[in-house]
Amino acid sequence: MTVLDIRDLTVRFATHDGEVAAVSNVSLSIAKGECLGIVGESGSGKSQTFLAAMGLLAPNGRATGEVNFSGMNLLTAGEKALNSVRGNKVSMIFQDPMTSLTPHMKVGRQLAEVLVRHRGLSAADARAQSIAMLKRVQIPEAERRFEAYPHELSGGLRQRVMIAMALLCAPELIIADEPTTALDVTVQAQILDLIRIAKDETNAAIVLITHDLGVVAGLADRVAVMYAGRIVEVGDVRQIFKAPQHPYTKGLLACTPRLDDETGGALLTIPGQPPNLQRLPPGCAFNPRCAYVMERCLRERPALLPDAAGGLSACFLTNAQGAP
Amino acid sequence: MTAPLLQVRDLKVHFQVRSGGLFGTSIPLKAVDGISFDLKAGETLGIVGESGCGKSTLGRAVLQLLPATAGTVAWLGSDLTALDKAELKAQRRNMQVVFQDPLASLDPRMTAGDIIAEPLRNYHAELSTAEIKARVKEMMEQVGLLPSMINRYPHEFSGGQCQRIGIARAMILKPQLVVCDEPVSALDVSIRAQIINLLTDLQRRFNLSMLFISHDLSVVRHISHRVMVLYLGKVMELADRDALYRTPRHPYTQALISAVPIPDPEKERAKPRVIVNGDLPSPLNPPSGCVFRTRCPKATEICAQVAPPLEHAGAGHEVACHHWRE
Ligand SMILES: Nc1ncnc2c1ncn2[C@@H]1O[C@H](COP(=O)(O)OP(=O)(O)OP(=O)(O)O)[C@@H](O)[C@H]1O
Ligand code: SF4
Ligand code: SF4
Ligand SMILES: [Mg+2]
Numbered sequence: 131m132t133v134l135d136i137r138d139l140t141v142r143f144a145t146h147d148g149e150v151a152a153v154s155n156v157s158l159s160i161a162k163g164e165c166l167g168i169v170g171e172s173g174s175g176k177s178q179t180f181l182a183a184m185g186l187l188a189p190n191g192r193a194t195g196e197v198n199f200s201g202m203n204l205l206t207a208g209e210k211a212l213n214s215v216r217g218n219k220v221s222m223i224f225q226d227p228m229t230s231l232t233p234h235m236k237v238g239r240q241l242a243e244v245l246v247r248h249r250g251l252s253a254a255d256a257r258a259q260s261i262a263m264l265k266r267v268q269i270p271e272a273e274r275r276f277e278a279y280p281h282e283l284s285g286g287l288r289q290r291v292m293i294a295m296a297l298l299c300a301p302e303l304i305i306a307d308e309p310t311t312a313l314d315v316t317v318q319a320q321i322l323d324l325i326r327i328a329k330d331e332t333n334a335a336i337v338l339i340t341h342d343l344g345v346v347a348g349l350a351d352r353v354a355v356m357y358a359g360r361i362v363e364v365g366d367v368r369q370i371f372k373a374p375q376h377p378y379t380k381g382l383l384a385c386t387p388r389l390d391d392e393t394g395g396a397l398l399t400i401p402g403q404p405p406n407l408q409r410l411p412p413g414c415a416f417n418p419r420c421a422y423v424m425e426r427c428l429r430e431r432p433a434l435l436p437d438a439a440g441g442l443s444a445c446f447l448t449n450a451q452g453a454p
Numbered sequence: 455m456t457a458p459l460l461q462v463r464d465l466k467v468h469f470q471v472r473s474g475g476l477f478g479t480s481i482p483l484k485a486v487d488g489i490s491f492d493l494k495a496g497e498t499l500g501i502v503g504e505s506g507c508g509k510s511t512l513g514r515a516v517l518q519l520l521p522a523t524a525g526t527v528a529w530l531g532s533d534l535t536a537l538d539k540a541e542l543k544a545q546r547r548n549m550q551v552v553f554q555d556p557l558a559s560l561d562p563r564m565t566a567g568d569i570i571a572e573p574l575r576n577y578h579a580e581l582s583t584a585e586i587k588a589r590v591k592e593m594m595e596q597v598g599l600l601p602s603m604i605n606r607y608p609h610e611f612s613g614g615q616c617q618r619i620g621i622a623r624a625m626i627l628k629p630q631l632v633v634c635d636e637p638v639s640a641l642d643v644s645i646r647a648q649i650i651n652l653l654t655d656l657q658r659r660f661n662l663s664m665l666f667i668s669h670d671l672s673v674v675r676h677i678s679h680r681v682m683v684l685y686l687g688k689v690m691e692l693a694d695r696d697a698l699y700r701t702p703r704h705p706y707t708q709a710l711i712s713a714v715p716i717p718d719p720e721k722e723r724a725k726p727r728v729i730v731n732g733d734l735p736s737p738l739n740p741p742s743g744c745v746f747r748t749r750c751p752k753a754t755e756i757c758a759q760v761a762p763p764l765e766h767a768g769a770g771h772e773v774a775c776h777h778w779r780e
Contacts, residue, residue: 172642
């Protein structure tokens with residue numbers, strides 16, 4: 131069952147030196163119980179895709195297309211409807227929990243208020259459920275932590291509080307944007323375990339945005355790879371890692387140093403620089419860096435279409451468009 | 455046998471931190487607490503550990519950018535901590551540093567050419583402007599920058615290019631030692647691979663010695679000959695690269711290695727996990743005995759009482775744990 135369905139989403143920002151197309155014609159859908167990994171380098175549009183979907187764009191941004199969730203199009207739904215969706219049916223977890231926690235309010239009150247506001251619980255019930263949730267995300271001494279201010283907690287505990295808050299209203303969709311990027315690796319492992327448990331227990335759809343291919347390999351069911359604001363490949367996680375189709379996906383996997391790499395030697399690289407969204411070349415945006423570039427790639431933009439591996443990719447070499 | 459280029463013995467860097475108490479007392483933060491190691495010519499020593507383990511402080515103390523509280527840093531046999539300013543300046547041309555944040559570590563008002571030329575001007579007053587320019591352009595080429603970009607300012611470069619400028623500046627005096635402090639952490643993966651290859655290549659070409667400081671165990675495995683694992687200012691384990699990654703002896707090293715996600719769904723989901731509990735303790739209040747004991751799955755009573763000394767666990771393999779044999 132589809133939980134979120136994004137159709138042809140385009141996000142543009144007005145800036146002093148012209149328009150920036152941060153996200154272009156992105157279509158994605160996520161089913162119940164599914165974890166969709168979104169990967170790509172900095173500036174590829176991962177975050178803006180989902181901020182736009184949730185009506186959280188900066189004032190200079192405009193989104194077009196459709197974002198279907200819970201029987202409405204969130205892009206046209208209006209602030210009131212969005213407020214009833216966010217923090218309730220949809221939870222968001224960010225890299226820095228401090229951006230989502232109110233600094234001068236006790237952690238417990240912030241949790242309980244969500245339940246009072248969205249679920250109409252009494253103060254006592256909200257408190258009991260909040261403490262139970264803190265325990266569920268394995269926060270030691272949950273009763274004491276309920277009374278703590280965010281700054282009194284370590285980074286790892288704060289991220290657990292965020293996850294507790296995200297799970298509180300039993301959301302249908304959780305959007306986690308680089309949830310472990312700021313954490314030390316041993317703490318990251320704990321938080322990833324927690325997300326894994328939440329995924330198995332809740333049946334919520336999870337969007338996991340990260341630049342870390344290892345994190346996606348461990349958690350996602352499907353993966354979408356973004357480059358210069360577009361999805362260039364999407365498919366089953368095992369297929370993407372075993373048989374990447376798009377030259378950018380191949381490059382990304384090949385240039386990542388791996389802990390299990392015994393051979394050493396020079397890493398394969400993707401030549402050139404990351405794309406400048408305001409100066410994209412005509413045709414395929416990856417063409418200045420692509421080892422397989424053809425004449426056609428300089429003129430025409432490849433569409434995202436089914437490929438031989440069973441996923442979708444946007445390259446003339448791999449998808450149906452390229453077939454003679 | 456060639457003597458090591460660098461010999462660090464029982465190095466300590468303690469900072470006094472105001473405890474905020476009524477009497478304004480201060481307590482020591484033992485950022486680096488008794489670290490010893492050797493570095494040979496042409497060798498890369500990876501230094502890994504999580505936040506607050508003292509990696510960067512160690513790098514700075516080795517270069518005498520920070521005063522050591524105790525211990526010695528011997529460069530080709532002579533103790534750097536005992537040198538006066540002028541002597542230190544003369545030695546320092548052999549030791550350079552590359553920092554994490556490429557843009558922030560470059561002076562925004564200087565052109566790329568001036569930034570790269572600065573060490574030359576400091577140490578080679580005899581060189582003419584034309585000679586300096588020629589050397590800068592040659593170095594730019596070596597690090598993969600177009601020499602035609604010599605008059606551009608840092609903000610006109612990408613993050614990866616700024617890091618190349620920082621590397622060019624570090625390399626222009628042909629130093630024997632380069633300390634790299636998280637040199638690729640701020641870069642995107644595709645650019646990270648380019649810079650890792652560049653550093654490896656320069657290291658081989660110039661027979662450089664490198665201290666490669668990083669929290670990223672995958673990158674460290676790729677680039678290092680030997681690896682030192684730090685936790686709260688102390689060495690937990692020091693070994694040749696392959697020995698450390700194939701047969702880690704210290705529970706902390708084992709936990710670190712098992713925590714790094716591998717970009718392979720089959721392997722990542724099947725691998726055994728050593729989950730260590732809790733967060734890193736505050737370096738202001740480290741645990742007694744073994745500093746890792748509050749999170750260690752193997753901890754016993756003795757671990758709380760006696761700090762484990764570094765023991766030999768094989769050729770060139772040292773480990774600080776009471777129970778590494780078990
Ligand atoms: N308010 C804004 N005005 C102009 N451009 C913006 C604005 N917000 C974001 N952008 C641009 O939109 C593009 C996509 O940004 P986005 O944050 O989605 O990237 P990302 O893939 O999440 O990157 P990262 O990995 O760095 O988080 C970037 O080029 C960014 O600079
Ligand atoms: S469409 Fe052409 S340039 Fe783009 S990825 Fe495919 S081969 Fe490369
Ligand atoms: S000395 Fe004890 S606490 Fe420390 S690492 Fe070894 S077993 Fe663990
Ligand atoms: Mg982002």
